[in-house]
Amino acid sequence: MxxxxxxxxxxxxxxxxxxxxxxxxxxxxxxxxxxxxxxxxxxxxxxxxxxxxxxxxxxxxxxxxxxxxxxxxxxxxxxxxxxxxxxxxxxxxxxxAAFDNYYYALRVDNNFATNLTDEITRMLVNSFATLVLSFVIAFILNQQFKGRTVARVIFFLPVILSSGVLSGIDSNTESYNLMMGMSADVAAASGVNLSASLQDLLSTSGVGSGVFEVVFNMIDAIYDIIMASGIQIIVFLSGLQNIPRSLYEAADVEGCTGWESFCKITFPMVSPLLLVNGIYTIIDFFMKNDNAVMESINEYMYTKKIDYGVSSAMSWLYFAVSIAFIGIFSFIVSRGVNYYED
Amino acid sequence: MKTERVYTKRSFWELNRRSGGYLLRKTLKAKIVSIVRWLLVFGLCFMIIQPLIIRFVNSLKPEIDLYDSTVKLVPRTVTLENYSIVLGLTDMPNSMLNTLWISLLTSICQVVATTLVAYGFARYDFPLKKFWFACVIATIVIPPQAISSSLYNYFARFDILGIIKLIKGNTLNLIGSPTPYVLMCLTCMGLKDGLYIYMLRQYFRNVPKSLEEAAFMDGCGTMKTFLRIMLPDAMPIIISCFLFAFVWQWTDVFYARNFLTSSYSILANQLSSIETKFARTLAGVVQGNASTTVAPARSQQLISIGVLVCACPLIVLYLFAQRFFVESISMTGTKM
Structure with missing residues (x-):
């Protein structure tokens, strides 16, 4: 033409x-x-x-x-x-109905918006902790020590124990909440809560409280964090086993200390898996059954008041938020990841 | 004359003195590292195991022991009565069998479909490949809740381009049968299928291409290359995908709740309704007192028995297959 x-x-x-x-x-x-x-x-x-x-x-x-x-x-x-x-x-x-359902989900329903923000902050803290912890555990499990096979078997158990029904089964029931309330009362009365008393000690002695609160929340949630890190441990472990031994030997000959070879070899070699694991952790956290947002979506879908419009609006909002977070995470991490070519 | 060197065994302190204290420092460091490591591993393992142990011990307690504050961990008398209650409530042999065959069927379908797709992604170049792989990743991210209601409607009035209606005069209702499961698994839309595709693709990508080229030169067709050359090598990773699929299917509530509403008793569904069922049975015993509630400790005990019974086969399965997991996943390689 x-x-x-x-x-x-x-x-x-x-x-x-x-x-x-x-x-x-x-x-x-x-x-x-x-x-x-x-x-x-x-x-x-x-x-x-x-x-x-x-x-x-x-x-x-x-x-x-x-x-x-x-x-x-x-x-x-x-x-x-x-x-x-x-x-x-x-x-x-x-x-x-145009945006009515979205308006309802965000402004009228009194749980959804707060649950959403709560879950996001919890997700940020917990997935960071999950990544660090699973990396540390994989690093330890990769070393030679007595009882390694037993430890490996045990560290896989979370994959089974945190899947499907088993994950939220006893924390979702009313009886559990009742029991938890009681035991919290008992603990408060007898003053045996270690992390709380330690927190008191630190905050009264004038150490900044904001950071410590985050750390203590992590410590209190350590069981959840371990339970969420089953797959991540396996993935990191596989990455660590893939690092050629010769790299460490060369570093040793050149006089690298253990810490240096960790920073210069181990971490860069595993960093691509950081991206995979991070994305998996975020997704896993967003899709959990005992997640408060999931519960409120389920509420509108199955139990309390069946309204498919509101529940789909909620799940689309949730979907958009999770996609946004995964995008941000992978954008930031993929800058710092280096790929090793043989 | 040949000089003979005599190696004498020197004591640790002698060696240490000769090395200028280096040996002592090194040994001490290794000891400390191993102690710290042992403490860490033990603590974390204990944290994972402890709830299981407590559940197990609790499950053996008779009901009176639950309310007795002098009984902490060790029950006064050991009883298996709780187990028989739970087995009765959950319709156990039946639901266990149902769960078993449905999980087997679906996970086999999943593995077959995902292996084919992953091989296609790893080894062939075709238009829009990147787009389709992005779609695979998207399937992992999309919450199943977002699509469950319309999937339900789709399967409740199932039809393929109006053909079934033409033949039988009516659409099919597939809800309550495992067919929706199987259909979705065969088309890679089952539980976490995107993840398996990703893992398998990583594996297939790392297999040397010369293997296939050699097979091609020797006159091996596409299917024959795939079945005879690629599959046997990929068996460990395929088995570990199968085990993942099996475990996740075994405990899955989402699809069970949506598609197998009441016609099949599935472990996951039974497990989540133990508490209400027990309350109902009690209400029946107390004669129509509808507001009967079960003591929290008691219902927790029953639920934890359910959890143990549900997780037990999986743990046994894992103990047998454990070596596959780490080894095979380490073969998938680190490259994205």
Whole structure:
């Protein structure tokens, strides 16, 4: 096409360049699939053949993604903008309601917004602690010592014990809350709570309280943190085992101390896994069953007041927040990660 | 004449003196490090094990011991009565069997599908590959709650492009059967399938490409290369994916609650309703007193028995398969 014949306005240029871009993409995508000796000789190349085989291999995923993920997602996005009523025998009936559900979730429902902010702060603190702890544990488990196999077996138990029903089963019941309340009273009366008394001691002796509060919260939540770090330990452990021994030997010969070889070899070699583990930790934390936000979503979905509109609005808000956090995390960490090429 | 060197065994202190105190420092340091390490490992292990031990001990106590403040850890009399109560409440042999075959079926489907997909991602170049892999990552991140209601509706009136309605005159209701499970697992949309695809892809990427090229030169077709050359080597990682899938499926509540509402008794569902069921049975005994509540200690005891019974097969399974996990995951490599 000759460009001078066209009206060379801004919109004309845009039309022309976008058309070219679209044609390029279409050609790129469909080249391996249109058999035509005359118009598409590239169909018969090895590259196209491999592309066809590759697509065939991932076809189950594509189908599943379109049918069981994209379709429901679009539907739930639609539901989150509608007033939904359940009609017996007919399914769901929807009327357009714009942002009402979002307004309801954030401003009317008195738990959701506070739960969301609480969970985010807890997530930030806990996932940092999880990463550090799981790295330390993996580092220890990678060393030679007596009873290492037993320790490895035990440190895997959290993967089993924190999955599915087992994770929140006894903390979700009313009886547990009752018991916890009682035992807290007893502890307060007898004054045996070690971390609380230590905290008192430190704060009265004039040490800054803000940081210590965070640290003490971590210590109090150590059981949860260990329970959340099963997979991370395994991943870090695998990374540590992949570091070639020769690197350490070379460092030793050059006179590196243990600390130096940790900083210069171990940590950089494992840092790509930091990204994987961090993302996994954040996702795991956001998806937990005993998470307060999940509970309030479930509340609107199954138990208290069934309102699919509000529950989808909530889960979309939650989804957006978690995506944002994962994005920020991976942006920051991927700057500092270095990849080792053999 | 050949001079003969005589090595005499010197004492530790002698050696230490000769090295100028270095040996002593080194030995002491190693000892201290090992003590600190042992303390750390022991403390953390204890923290993981302790709730299990307490649960186990508690489960053997008769009910009276729970309210007796002089009984702390060791029960006065050991009883297995609580176990029989829980087994009765949760419909145990039946629900255990159901959970077993459903978990087996779904995890096998998951592993087959994810292995194929991961191999495709690792070894073939095709248009929009990066886009599709981003979609794989997205499936890990999207909360299942966001799509559960519309999935429920979809499976309640299941139809493939209107074909089923054309043949049978009506849409199918798949809720209450494991078919939705299986369909989703076969298309890589099961529980945490994105993670398995990721792990397997990492493994396949690290296999030398020359293996496949050699196979191709010898006239091996695509499927034959995959089945005969790639799969046997990948067995450990595939088994560990299978075990992960099995464990997570075994304890999963989400899909169980959504798709297997009441027709199959599943461990996870039974476990989460122990407390209410027990209260109901008690109310039946007390004759229609609807507001009967179970003492918190008692219901905690029953729940922890349920947890033990549910986790026990998994722990045994893990003890047998433990060596696969770390070894095989270390093969997946560190590269993203």
């Amino acid at each position: 000759n460009r001078t014949e066209q009206n060379s306005s801004f919109w004309g240029d845009l039309w022309y360049s976008s058309k070219r871009a679209v044609l390029k993409v279409v050609k790129y995508v469909f080249t391996p699939f249109i058999p035509s000796k005359k118009h598409n000789p590239e169909y018969y190349t090895m590259k196209s053949r491999n592309a066809r085989i590759g697509i065939l291999f991932i076809l189950p995923f594509i189908l599943g993604f379109l049918v069981f993920m994209v379709r429901p997602l679009i539907q739930s996005l639609w539901l989150s903008f509608c007033n939904v009523t359940v009609v017996q025998g007919k399914g769901l009936q929807t009327t357009w």
